[in-house]
Amino acid sequence: MPVNLWVNSITFLPPVTSPCPTRVDVVLQNRGTDIPLLKPGETVFYVKLWCPKQPPSFEPAELPVVPESLGPGKQLTLSFTIRFTLAGPTLVQAVPDSRSVVINWLPPRQTPPLIVPVTVGAVAWLWTAIDDIAIEDSSGRDYSVLGTSRLCPGSTFVVKAAVTNKGSATAQPSKTQLTISDTSGAVLAVTDQPTSMILPGVRQPVVFKGTVPKL
Incomplete structure (x- = not known):
């Protein structure tokens, strides 16, 4: 049976400034009918936070997810800590299964993907x-x-x-x-x-x- 990994929200804990650490919470939900099944030898899958804008305003970050924690209909909040290297408007996207190890994630996938705009303030440090x-x-x-x-x-x-x-x-x-x-x-x-x-x-x-x- 398929899973359907869906990014419900991406939120930022203020203040969002460069280059101070910023907490980003990603709410991931399994809208499918089964838990994620992984390739042989894998025990977790990863969610990647990245900037789909060039030049990127922060280094990509990944967090692991245990499949059993995301059964059908369940939600999971992942808390990332990133540093924005550039101030000004930018974009943030969360990519479920960034290493492509989930074998029962079948279409339809989240379209369009959730991409959140954020304005990063500039501060002296x-x-x-x-x-x-x-x-x-x-x-x-x-x-x-x-x-x-x-x-x-x-x-x-x-x-x-x-x-x-x-x-x-x-x-x-x-x-x-x-x-x-x-x-x-x-x-x-x-x-x-x-x-x-x-x-x-x-x-x-x-x-x-x-x-x-x-x-």
Whole structure:
């Protein structure tokens, strides 16, 4: 007896922005009269989420489905997590049995397939990293102490950091904060540095300089 795999809906958990993770729920239903039967050696079939628009706005993703979970008339919700790499209007489609292992899926199939339009917003996504930690001597030269325990109280520290905009929108001017803590996690000092506007994909250096606090 045949199965009939049908995509009832594709919904997005807001906000839908690039490049932040986005949850997409796909409701799959078996409108046939039997459970899916698979090729010998197969235990699951797959549902693929992809972008039928060029260039694609996200990488395709697949999730497995156990045939016994989708008996006649039953529905199943599959939750995908994707990252849109492009902002703006795009299309999303779910393809049941994307690897063609179901042997009793007979016509008629879902025509036309469900293709859902969505507009992806653009946001800035800032990542910080510390490139080096140094101490400065009386002549103004700094020496790296990254990975050592040579930050003596009262000495002058230089922290060389960077802020990278991994998002799809320009980051407005802001502040980058450095927190100095002791080994128990108690905060000893907090200092800020202004960060100018950062375009998408740009890495901006930030340098902090101050006195190592006493414990």
